[in-house]
Amino acid sequence: MDSFSKESRKVLNKNKDYALQTLDPDDDSLLILTPFKNNAKHLFRYFELLDALDYPRDKVSLAFLISDSTDQTQKMLIEAKKLYQEQSPEDMRFKRFDIYRQDFFYDLPREKRHWYEYQRDRRIVIARARNYLWTRALENEQWVLWIDGDLEYYQPSTVRDLMAYNKDVIVPNCVIHRRNDKGEMKVIVYDRNAWQETPKSLEMIKTLKEDDFLAEGNTNHVTHRKYLDNFAENETMVPLDGVGSTFTLVKSRVHRSGVGFPTWLFQHQVETEGFAKLAKANGYGVFGLPYYHKIHAKRLATLHSADI
Incomplete structure (x- = not known):
């Protein structure tokens, strides 16, 4: 109980039956969270x-x-747990390896997943999934890392690098490498949910109706927001107002204070962007690293000249 305050120790000593069930914080411990849906091919x-x-x-x-x-996602995860936690040497085992199942009975054809008219309902379901996961899984870990299930690459040092900034919420710049129709390789920002409000975007928000929902790239409103590829090279770390979830590091105290993923409109946002807005409203800092290009999302096909 060394890390508890003197007052806390007094309370716990008077309630020993409950003290046994109280988890002492585990310094530098990390909880990695990923919601999966038909992800077998990426596992x-x-x-x-x-x-x-x-x-x-x-x-x-x-x-x-x-x-x-x-698909085979659940079966493969169960097999992975057996491999890592039972069959591997002890130094290869994770502290915990938990698998939960919760269906929301929401089915949307993949080709429609980015259509604006489906975005609000789709993102609300994802928010519900994230809230279910972190509230079930978080114990005494000090950091929470949200990772997408279909990432292609990140540096082995990425977690340590992000922790070194010691921010409440921090994201690197998630990019993809795509060839244009001339065969040239282009680096494109993949996660457009990481953004900073601007004077123009704040003015635009003032014109919205109370129930207007904003989704980047999928709305009739031009948001005028600043994305991670809009910052100068000397802006190595910038405050953000929205984040995505491709690789998002969060101090666990943020979640423990009650900041989750809104399933209702909070400042016209839900899910991860709503989480960032809610975190800031509760006094936490949200930051992005425009030139930390260490995360590469799933490969996409040819980039045409009209898209550049």
Whole structure:
């Protein structure tokens, strides 16, 4: 109980039956959270990247939520748990490896997942999944890392690098490499949910109706927001007002204080962007690293000249 205050120790000493159930904070411990839906084809790469992660295994806990999946995701995760936690040497095992199942019975064809008319309902379901996962899985870990299930690459040092900034919420710049029709490789910002409000965007927000929902790239409103590829090279760390979830590091105290992923409109946002807005409203700092291009999301096809 050394890390508890004197007052806390007095209370716990008087309530020993409850003290036994109170978890002391585990310094530098990390809880990695990923919600999965039909992710079987990406799981091998997911664990390949985790295996390369430069962080003590006994400090890392994993928790997954499987929802509305019809492929082999659940079976493969159960097999992965058996492999890591039972068959592997002890130094290869994670502190915890938890798998949860919660279906929301929401089905949307993949080709329609970015259509604006479906975005609000779709993102609300994702927010519900995230809230279910973190409220079930978070114990005494000090950091929470949200990772997308289909990332292609991140540096083994990424977690340590982000922790070094010691921010409440911080995201790197998630990019993709795409060839244009001339065969030239272009680096494109993938996660457009990471943005900073501008004077123009704040003026635009004043014109909205109370129930207007904003989704980047999927709305009839021009948001005038500043994305991570809009900052100068000397702006290595910038305050943000919205974040995505491709690779988002959060101090666990943010979640413990009640900041989750809104399933209702909060400042015209839901899910991850709503989370960032809610975190800031509660006094937490939200930051992005425009030139930390260490995360590469899933490959996409040819980039045409009209898209550049």
